[in-house]
Amino acid sequence: MRQRTLAAGLLSPAFAIFAVLMAGPLAILIDESLKPFVSGRIGGDDAGGLTLSHYGELMDPAYALYFADTFRLGLIVTLVGVLLGYPVAYLIARQAGPRLRSALIAGLIGMLFLSLIVRVYAIMMTFGPIGPLSGIGGLVGIEINSRAGTEMMVVLGLLHTVFPLVALTLVGTVQNLNPRLEDAALSLGAPRWRAFLAVTLPLSVPGMLSAGILGYAFCISNFVVPLILGKGFVLFVSNLIYFRFSEVNNYPSGAAISVIMILISMILFYGLMRLVRTRWQETGR
Amino acid sequence: MMRRYGDLAGLMLYALLLAIAALFALVPIVVSIVISFDDRTFIGPFPPSEFSLRWYGEFLSDSYYHEGLKVSLLVSGIATAVSTTAGVMAAVALDRFQFPGRNVIQALLVSPLVIPTVVIGFAMLMFASRLGIIDGLPRLIMGHIIITLPYVVRTTLASLTGIRPTLYEAAISLGATPLQALWEVVLPLARTGIFAGAIFAFVMSFDEVAVSLFLSDPFTYTLPVALLAQMRADLNFTVAAVSVIFLLFTILLIWVIERLVGLDRLVGQGIYRG
């Protein structure tokens, strides 16, 4: 079939890139993770056999802290992100006139494009000890220089990163909800807030879950925010991988942790997302 | 009467959340901008009392940053060019043709997005070492190609799906071969989507820290890596100045996209509007 050869031809560069630059490194990663570690040596020991010890040692409670911090803080960020993102999305999708809409979307995309370094620095300057909003922690009883304070900074940093992504995704969700449904509820006698809670919000749930899963995935894989704002107290799994590599030269262990992170990400994206999509039959998309 | 209060409470909550979101998004940006003009050489409380452009001067005169900027532009530029070419071709094939495994291939090409960038950086480093590639520049380019490819494929595909299949069929019925039909009819119509994808890819690549951190070497490093090192070493306001420059650049970019593509089109109108 001539079509097939044309299709194959068009696909080949991208596929070649994928094979060489993705499949290759991943294979090496898995291979490395199974090698025993010889301290002082860079990279795993080729001579020794394969071992699962690097995976095994991740069961150790010392590591659990890293994973726990990562997942816990990621969850907080995601929840707050969706909470703040939804009203913005609703504003853009349902209420803003064309100019405001353009401006808001431009703003969100701008936030998305904003360099991570800039972001982290800005958060540090604003909410940190010398910043104008450093009192924020005080509002909820958190001491800036405590561990909780550091965690708060990390959360804020991640939130700033993930917020535009979540908001823009939610814009898509809200846009695909039929506005007539809320109108119908109003015409049947429900006040606005009731109509919203009974009609719009439940229908938004699949979209909110999708946006949340997306945001969560980005949170837990984030590297720079915990590195800088964590000040060494709060570290994510991604930082752990880096330290394994740069400070201890324990490549196999770093590789093992990486493989675990890949699996978790895949479960989030392919597993949970699909679950949300099929279980809730999203309207439109 | 209960209804009215309910509505009012709801409205106030809505407004409050919006205000918090707005504040949260904007205040850090504003603070950065103000600090970049802070004349003090020590870290003092906000707001600064004296203003100057010294940090901009520092940035513009420091070759450390220049080197980083040069490398960033080169790496992101080349990576985006390669990804866009390969990605557009792949997206066209995925959109127009039916063949077994189509969905799998599509998922594979987009999959790097799913993998944490730290992992990509680390894995790529080991891969490059095995291949004997120890120079920073090719390593960086390799890493950035694989992280930009999914963006291009995704946005181009989204753009292509919006093109009516009858246009391609019309071209074919008029005597054009599939390749001619794609080149003369389909691709020109997908132009804006492709462009948006390329810009998106470039920005994401330019911003990328984790991958670059692993793949840089002492002589070849990207600008974000340079800034990161600076931030960890000694906190001065040069970073703030750079931040503002980045910010301006971002605004410019958004403006360009708006003119050429229309931001509304990127997000779409949804199925109930327009």
Added chain:
Amino acid sequence: MPALDLQDITKTFAEVVAVDRASFTAEAGEIIALLGPSGCGKTTTLRMIAGFETPDSGQILIGGKDVARRRPYERNIGLVFQDYALFPHMTVADNIGFGMKHRGVARGEIPTRTADALARVKLSGLERRRPSQLSGGQQQRVALARALVTEPDVMLLDEPLSNLDAKLRHQLRVELREILSGAETTTIIVTHDQEEAMGLADRIVVMNGGKIEQIGTPQELYARPQTYFVADFLGGANWLPGRLAACAGGRAQVDTSVGPISGRATAALPPAAPVALCLRPERLAVLPDRAGAEDYETLLPAEVELVEHLGANLRYWLKLTSGERLHAEAKNLGAPLPDRKAPVQVGFNAEDGIVLALPQDGEA
């Protein structure tokens, strides 16, 4: 040799038989309509002629040659899509020139032939416009010109008028017929609108559920439908079901709920079969009193339920003594209208009724 010859074409998608052993021919210059409800297979058939789908079995011959091997760009066809598919990023001239360019027409010839094509569809001078600047009717004509200018062996039109509003549709239908006849190209039109088919086509192929029900001129199909489906689909129909009592020499007698009625038989009917009598609304005379009753062989007493005054026409909704309902149509000639519940007589002759077998599996 026919210009287009379909022999026993079959196409199945997944479990569904979209086209089931369809065969028909088209002579050079003929306009054929493929008519049927959505899902009947007409569009699939068109796409197979164009080459976008391949038949599972059967042959397609264009100009006597088997085109099975040929891709759409290798067949000399002209296609007009339902949404016109004009290339939005090209001018009208470039759109029209596209086919010529790819079929190897000399560069120098293209502008003259483009101007010629635009003149034929009465759109001269619009070469520089973009499709977005044209009205629906203009777009349709450009699409037509684009397909015609390459002098195809077969023109294929997919629901050419369905995207236009009613008034424009009638006007364009006439123009379309003129343009197509003037071009003398063999044309296949796909439509679900029976009025469109009857107005445009020399012959109509009626399709239902993948099968061809009947092929004929509009008159033949209307006056002598051979199946229930064809009679019901083309034009209005009243149905009086019953059992076949007798059938001989083109005449049949049906035992209905209001007694035995005679009608025409257009196809062979099995004895004592369940049948129905098809009565066209315009053939039923509504008689308010006995006046004129002697003109008609059959008179059925009925009650007027509703009279719709539709301007030029009147539509009567009538209920027979058995409870069956009929609707009749007459020209509005200014006579006084009967009241609701008024008793009337419905009169008609044997040749006004067509006796057809009722379809078996509840397709009625």
